[in-house]
Amino acid sequence: MTRLEVHVDASQCTRCGACAALCPEVFDVRGDASRIARQPEASERVVVEAARWICPTNAIRVESSDADDIKAALDEAPLFDELATGAERVRWPLASIPWQDIDAARAPAELRAVVREMAFSENATYSATQRFLDSFFDDVDFSQWISVWFYEETRHPHVLVEWLRRVGEPVSNDFIVKGRVSTPFMRSIVGTLVTNVISEVTAAQAYRHLAGTSPEPVLAGIARRIAGDEARHASSFFRFTRRVLASKSPDDARRDRARGLEVLQAWLGDAKSATHPVAQMLERLNREGDRTRVIRVIGLLLDLPLRRADDVAVVLRDLLRGRHDNR
Numbered sequence: 001m002t003r004l005e006v007h008v009d010a011s012q013c014t015r016c017g018a019c020a021a022l023c024p025e026v027f028d029v030r031g032d033a034s035r036i037a038r039q040p041e042a043s044e045r046v047v048v049e050a051a052r053w054i055c056p057t058n059a060i061r062v063e064s065s066d067a068d069d070i071k072a073a074l075d076e077a078p079l080f081d082e083l084a085t086g087a088e089r090v091r092w093p094l095a096s097i098p099w100q101d102i103d104a105a106r107a108p109a110e111l112r113a114v115v116r117e118m119a120f121s122e123n124a125t126y127s128a129t130q131r132f133l134d135s136f137f138d139d140v141d142f143s144q145w146i147s148v149w150f151y152e153e154t155r156h157p158h159v160l161v162e163w164l165r166r167v168g169e170p171v172s173n174d175f176i177v178k179g180r181v182s183t184p185f186m187r188s189i190v191g192t193l194v195t196n197v198i199s200e201v202t203a204a205q206a207y208r209h210l211a212g213t214s215p216e217p218v219l220a221g222i223a224r225r226i227a228g229d230e231a232r233h234a235s236s237f238f239r240f241t242r243r244v245l246a247s248k249s250p251d252d253a254r255r256d257r258a259r260g261l262e263v264l265q266a267w268l269g270d271a272k273s274a275t276h277p278v279a280q281m282l283e284r285l286n287r288e289g290d291r292t293r294v295i296r297v298i299g300l301l302l303d304l305p306l307r308r309a310d311d312v313a314v315v316l317r318d319l320l321r322g323r324h325d326n327r
Helices: 018-022 040-053 080-090 109-120 125-135 140-166 171-180 189-213 218-246 250-270 278-285 286-300 309-320
Strands: 005-008 060-063
Touching: 018 040, 018 080, 018 218, 018 278, 040 189, 040 218, 040 286, 060 189, 080 140, 080 218, 109 140, 109 171, 109 189, 125 140, 140 171, 171 250, 189 218, 189 250, 189 286, 218 250, 218 286, 250 309, 286 309
Parallel strands: none
Antiparallel strands: 005 060
16 A cells, blocks of 8 residues: 655645644644644545645645545544544634724725625524534534534634624624524435535635635635634544444445435535535635535545546446445
8 A cells, every 4th residue: 555645834734723633643733833743544544635635725745645445444532522622722712803904995895795695604503503413412422512613613703794894884683693594404414414524625615715815804814714614624524424434334334425425416516405505605616626625525534436526426326336335
């Protein structure tokens, strides 16, 4: 098996913690930027590859990787303490936003409209959390982590709404309440989790693009912070999904992987058909490279050989016929 060599470009790293959430043994974020604590072992190759694709700034370099026959070993220990501690290590304080530096003259109407749409969609976290707690009430580890996810996610609409207020476009409480409605979850637990991995990865890239194109500097900084959160959340959902799949019988795991692949197929065909409302505001910010990124992440997540959109229908057909049980 080809040896995997991993490096982090510190100049590109925003220290969001997404890589450490996936593989804390390899990635260390206790300094000013993520660094490689040690090179990955064979059992860590999937999560390291996933970290490469989830990283919102493409700071992770993987050399001589061969993802065709890799498979990750899953830690049986609870994830909550590890993920919550990692989040505390990299979480940005609300006080770090330099509101005094806002330049309202550099916030044109079209930019404010985009931020308004993103803020509205971000409020769906409220009802999504309720559904997570209901659907996963017997999963103590995951339901504890959802409290961290909810706290961090609710900061996103808060700072976006505050930015709108400070550039002269305040929003009402009715706006926030209406945004708190989300569509029901799928019956498939894995399908639900895959939906959220896709949503978090695409959200991270959308905010990355906003950070790179916003003429208003404070908004650009906010977008960079949120992009890092979304990437780290994608990593956490990734690990919980892998754990669910590992607990299944081979037949049940194959069916669940098919449900997850169907979610990806629906997202690729029409983002509006995805069950996560954030996808609706992300579609016009989506780029072909971001679609490839999502496909690679979901391929690694489900242990399926996915490289491009054309692979999805073929692999799903084979999976439903009982193939692709292993890489």
